[in-house]
Amino acid sequence: MAAAQLDLWRSTPCEKFLTTESETVFSLLAGETAPPPKSVNVDGWCENFGLHVWFSHAPTATLARAVEGYLAGAYNRPLLSLT
Numbered sequence: 117m118a119a120a121q122l123d124l125w126r127s128t129p130c131e132k133f134l135t136t137e138s139e140t141v142f143s144l145l146a147g148e149t150a151p152p153p154k155s156v157n158v159d160g161w162c163e164n165f166g167l168h169v170w171f172s173h174a175p176t177a178t179l180a181r182a183v184e185g186y187l188a189g190a191y192n193r194p195l196l197s198l199t
Contacts, residue, residue, distance in 0.1 A: 119146035147172040150189025164190075 122142045125131050140155045149168045152158045158167065168186045 118142050119148075122146050122148075144171045150186075150192075161190075 122139070125134050125139075125142075136155050140153045143153050144156070144167070149164075149172050152164060152167055156167070158164050165186050168189060169182045172185055172189075173182050
């Protein structure tokens with residue numbers, strides 16, 4: 117839902133009325149964590165991984181899936197199938 121709203125804002129002229137804080141919040145809620153938004157101070161890989169786990173995966177996701185997703189985002193490569 118957040119991703120759809122963000123796409124709508126970005127594809128229309130109303131994007132210029134969107135505050136940096138609002139765009140940051142919606143981008144995190146939409147799962148856009150790789151790379152993290154510039155307005156989010158991320159001091160290391162631990163904080164980056166935390167953002168990824170918290171905002172990019174469902175609460176029921178396994179740790180293996182979270183690590184794989186983080187590495188895929190960090191190295192810009194496709195996810196492997198863990199099934």
